[in-house]
Amino acid sequence: MRVWFFSARQVLWWVLGCLTLGIFLGTKGIALLPVIGGNVQTGISGRTIVIDAGHGGIDPGAVSAAGALEKEITLQIAKELEDLLKKAAVYVVMVRHGDYDLADSSETNLLNRKRQDLNRRVLIAEEADADLYISIHANYFPSPRWSGAQTFYYEGSTQGEHLARTLQTELVRHLGPNNRLARPGDFRVLRDTTMPAAMVEVGFLSNPREAQLLSEESYQKQVAAAIFAGVLRYYGE
Numbered sequence: 247m248r249v250w251f252f253s254a255r256q257v258l259w260w261v262l263g264c265l266t267l268g269i270f271l272g273t274k275g276i277a278l279l280p281v282i283g284g285n286v287q288t289g290i291s292g293r294t295i296v297i298d299a300g301h302g303g304i305d306p307g308a309v310s311a312a313g314a315l316e317k318e319i320t321l322q323i324a325k326e327l328e329d330l331l332k333k334a335a336v337y338v339v340m341v342r343h344g345d346y347d348l349a350d351s352s353e354t355n356l357l358n359r360k361r362q363d364l365n366r367r368v369l370i371a372e373e374a375d376a377d378l379y380i381s382i383h384a385n386y387f388p389s390p391r392w393s394g395a396q397t398f399y400y401e402g403s404t405q406g407e408h409l410a411r412t413l414q415t416e417l418v419r420h421l422g423p424n425n426r427l428a429r430p431g432d433f434r435v436l437r438d439t440t441m442p443a444a445m446v447e448v449g450f451l452s453n454p455r456e457a458q459l460l461s462e463e464s465y466q467k468q469v470a471a472a473i474f475a476g477v478l479r480y481y482g483e
C-alpha cells in the first residue's frame with residue numbers, strides 16, 4: 247500500500263488546476279454556482295410588495311351605522327402592515343399614504359375619477375415590478391348579521407389563489423372563528439395586475455360589533471399582523 251502525502255502548495259495548485267479545467271469533483275459543485283448566483287429568490291426579504299389601502303379622498307367606501315369610514319380603516323391597517331413588512335426587509339410601495347384618491351383633481355365626474363384611480367393603482371404596481379399586490383377593503387351588506395374577514399383572488403391566477411388561501415387561513419387563525427373561504431372575485435386591481443394579487447375584506451362595516459372592532463387601533467394591528475403572517479407563510483417562512 248502506498249501512502250501519498252501532499253504539501254499545502256501542491257493541493258492548492260491541484261484545486262486551481264481543476265477549477266480552470268472545470269473538473270472539480272465532477273463539476274457538481276461548480277454547476278450549483280449559477281443557481282446560487284442567479285435570480286432565484288426565496289423568503290420574504292428583498293421583495294417588493296404593494297399595499298393598496300382601498301378608497302380615499304372623495305370616495306369614503308362603506309360607512310358603518312356609527313359613521314366609521316372604510317377609507318380610514320383600510321389606511322390604518324395598511325400603515326400597520328407597512329411597518330411589519332419593512333421590519334422584515336421588504337420594499338413596500340403604498341398606493342396611498344393619506345386621505346386622497348389617485349385621480350386628477352380636475353376630474354369631476356365620479357365614475358371617471360374611480361376609473362382613473364383604479365388604473366393608477368394598477369400602474370403603480372406594474373411600474374414597481376412588484377412581487378405581490380395586497381388590496382385592503384372592508385365589506386358591507388344590507389343585513390347587519392354577516393361578519394368575518396374574507397379574501398379574494400382573480401379566478402385562474404394560481405399564485406393569486408394560493409396567496410388568498412394563505413391569507414385567509416391566517417386571518418381566521420388571528421381574528422377568531424370564521425367559516426369564510428378565499429373566493430374568486432372579479433375586481434379590477436386583481437384582474438389587471440400581473441403579479442400574484444389578493445384582496446382582503448377585513449370584516450363587515452354593516453355588522454355593528456365588527457365595525458366597532460375595526461375602528462379600534464388594537465384590532466387594526468391584529469388584522470395587519472394576520473396579513474403579515476399570511477405573507478410570511480406564502481413565502482414559506
Ligand SMILES: [Zn+2]
Pocket residue numbers: 300301307308316383384
Ligand atoms: Zn371597498
